[in-house]
Amino acid sequence: MTYDAFINAERNGWHDRADAYEAHTALATLQIVPAMLDALHLRPGLRLLDVACGPGYVAGAAAALDVEVTGIDYAPGMVRAAQARFPDLDFQVGDAEALPAADASYDAVACNMGLFHMGNPPKAIREAARVLRKGGRFSFSQWTAPEDSELYRLLFSALKDEADLGRADPAPDAYALSDEVGVTALLTQSGFAGINTRRLETKLIAKGPDFFDFFMKFGVRVPLIVAAQEPSVQQRLRRRINADMDPFRTSGGFEVSMPSLLFSGTKQ
DSSP: OOOHHHHHHHHHHHHHTTTTTTTTTHHHHGGGHHHHHHHTTOOTTOEEEEETOTTTHHHHHHHTTTOEEEEEESOHHHHHHHHHHSTTSEEEEOBTTBOSSOTTOEEEEEESSOGGGSSOHHHHHHHHHHHEEEEEEEEEEEEOOGGGOHHHHHHHHHHHHHSOGGGSOOOOOTTGGGOHHHHHHHHHHTTEEEEEEEEEOOEEEEESSOHHHHHHHHOSHHHHHHHTSOHHHHHHHHHHHHHHHGGGBOSSEEEEEOOEEEEEEEEO
């Protein structure tokens, strides 16, 4: 099954959110970067490809370690944001499922919270393996599934209760890569060994008085589902989600547990 409508909506959604990423999504995804750089075993002189680079945070952090970096993203707005933030680094529009790189041309490949936004994540993993030299390192991150995430348990409970999920475009399972056993098998089949999984106690830090408004700028998948609903349903979702998140209110907004998984392996 192909997911063309979903992929186009994701690409357009991230393109449109490029300017909002720093004040929304980055507050969570930046928490993963130090562990990801460590998992990649980076050192000066290595070549890193940052896949689904967004505004370039992984690439920028790696460059500070004197690593030669290239970042790609399928959303032109994200590439422009990365170029503006790190003007001395190389960023380009590119497809993770058909990487614009030669075989065995990188020492490390990173993908921070990008694979589950793609139509065919296993193909993207195989592409990462293709462009890595033997002994090169790959690492990607993924949110844990709703049953293991306070945030997503509450969000998807509200969506299932209040929304017609069939209105949204067909999409791959967002949590297929939250299965450690399945991911280990997938990475092994793609040519990786020494696979490691690390759980990170990531938190969603939402600024402002209205959680619903914040989260509609945080990601793309949930807003696409919300946007497909009737206005009355959207209002019910706003009330329900804000009520569910009220116990996590802080002086500046909200803070709620949203754990992540960091996978890594070595190209054989």
